[in-house]
Amino acid sequence: MVQNEQAAVLIPIQEKAGLGMTALDDFTPLVRSHQQRIYRVLLGMVRDSDAAETLTQECFLKAYQRRASFRGEASVGVWLLKIAVNLARDHRRSRLREFWHRLSSSFEDVADLEQRLPDTHASQERVLLGREEVATVWSAVEKLSSQQRAIFILRFVEEMSLEEIAEVTSLKLGTVKTHLFRAVHAVRQRLKGGRAGE
Amino acid sequence: MNNHLSEDQITEWMLGTRDDFVSRHLATCHACSVAVEKLRSTISCFRDSIHAAAQRDDSYWRKQQHAIREHASARDWYPLHWAWVVAVAMVLITAIFLTRTPNPPQNKATEDADKVLLQEVQRDLAREVPEALAPAVLIAEERNEILTNKDTQQTKSTLKKRREIK
Numbered sequence: 001m002v003q004n005e006q007a008a009v010l011i012p013i014q015e016k017a018g019l020g021m022t023a024l025d026d027f028t029p030l031v032r033s034h035q036q037r038i039y040r041v042l043l044g045m046v047r048d049s050d051a052a053e054t055l056t057q058e059c060f061l062k063a064y065q066r067r068a069s070f071r072g073e074a075s076v077g078v079w080l081l082k083i084a085v086n087l088a089r090d091h092r093r094s095r096l097r098e099f100w101h102r103l104s105s106s107f108e109d110v111a112d113l114e115q116r117l118p119d120t121h122a123s124q125e126r127v128l129l130g131r132e133e134v135a136t137v138w139s140a141v142e143k144l145s146s147q148q149r150a151i152f153i154l155r156f157v158e159e160m161s162l163e164e165i166a167e168v169t170s171l172k173l174g175t176v177k178t179h180l181f182r183a184v185h186a187v188r189q190r191l192k193g194g195r196a197g198e
Numbered sequence: 199m200n201n202h203l204s205e206d207q208i209t210e211w212m213l214g215t216r217d218d219f220v221s222r223h224l225a226t227c228h229a230c231s232v233a234v235e236k237l238r239s240t241i242s243c244f245r246d247s248i249h250a251a252a253q254r255d256d257s258y259w260r261k262q263q264h265a266i267r268e269h270a271s272a273r274d275w276y277p278l279h280w281a282w283v284v285a286v287a288m289v290l291i292t293a294i295f296l297t298r299t300p301n302p303p304q305n306k307a308t309e310d311a312d313k314v315l316l317q318e319v320q321r322d323l324a325r326e327v328p329e330a331l332a333p334a335v336l337i338a339e340e341r342n343e344i345l346t347n348k349d350t351q352q353t354k355s356t357l358k359k360r361r362e363i364k
Contacts (some may be wrong), residue, residue: 027267027270028263028266028267031262031263031266031267032259032263035252035259035262036252036259039217039252039254040248040249040252043248043251043252044248044261049251052252053262056262057262057265057266057269060266061215061266061269062269064266064270065283129244130240133240133243134243134244134247136240136241137240137241137243137244138244142245153248156202156241156244156245157211157244157248157249162213162214177213180213181206181209181210181213184208184209184213185205185209187241188205188208188209188237189205191237191240
């Protein structure tokens with residue numbers, strides 16, 4: 001329902017753009033309703049808040065430029081996530097950029113993410129254990145391919161259905177399931193390895 | 199024999215695949231249910247960590263909206279900006295082309311001068327005597343003429359004397 005409403009927001013933008021009217025005013029509410037989710041997915045994929053911020057902006061700029069190509073077949077959210085996932089994949093592919101990012105210490109966010117657990121856990125010991133486990137999951141996710149990482153994040157962070165993930169990644173449902181299976185298996189193996197070492 | 203769930207069965211369960219056998223096993227096996235619960239809880243902590251890390255105050259999101267808006271409007275002008283650059287470049291190229299067209303007459307004059315010089319050189323080469331020795335040749339010719347005239351006068355006077363003697 002919400003997705004249909006959002007799609008309805010974009011269609012007038014195209015019409016107005018065709019008429020030469022400003023589409024920018026109508027695009028801003030779209031940014032407002034999706035920016036947090038896009039930023040979160042990108043942060044999970046690139047593990048760098050600066051890069052996630054830049055890529056979020058780039059995602060919306062691309063969406064704005066390509067607004068005429070949006071046909072409303074998928075929801076606006078799926079369409080934006082598709083752009084975001086592709087941007088994150090390209091970003092990861094650029095190893096040189098990643099190297100400079102590491103050097104410029106923006107990668108310090110990585111350690112931060114593990115510390116960002118809400119303090120709702122019962123004991124301090126549980127919090128510490130939780131942080132350690134989250135760090136282990138992060139290191140396992142880091143080693144996944146871009147495709148698998150995106151699928152893992154969309155499933156377990158955004159809690160999207162496999163069908164929606166298939167739409168975002170333009171993969172078949174069976175392929176998504178296989179990637180997810182491998183990703184969870186890799187994370188589990190890592191966790192088991194971590195615990196064995198304790 | 200190990201009667202616990204396999205890695206694949208636990209992973210499938212985590213993906214949401216519901217199987218009666220696995221469901222029954224989890225209800226009775228404490229070790230497997232703890233393993234599944236532990237994995238679920240760890241992934242849940244992982245999700246919470248990203249959600250917490252992505253939390254920003256309203257001013258951050260407003261600033262981002264503003265930045266996106268500014269960049270988007272700049273990109274709207276981008277193709278027009280390039281059209282201007284191309285137009286100015288075309289005007290400059292035309293102007294340069296037009297200012298260079300009067301040059302051909304100058305080139306023609308240079309070509310004529312070259313032709314004259316070549317002709318002079320060819321004339322010099324065709325001469326029997328070098329130009330510097332031309333006065334000497336003239337003197338020699340005059341001298342020869344004078345000598346020839348003297349000889350003729352002497353011959354005439356000799357012939358006259360002989361006629362007189364006769």
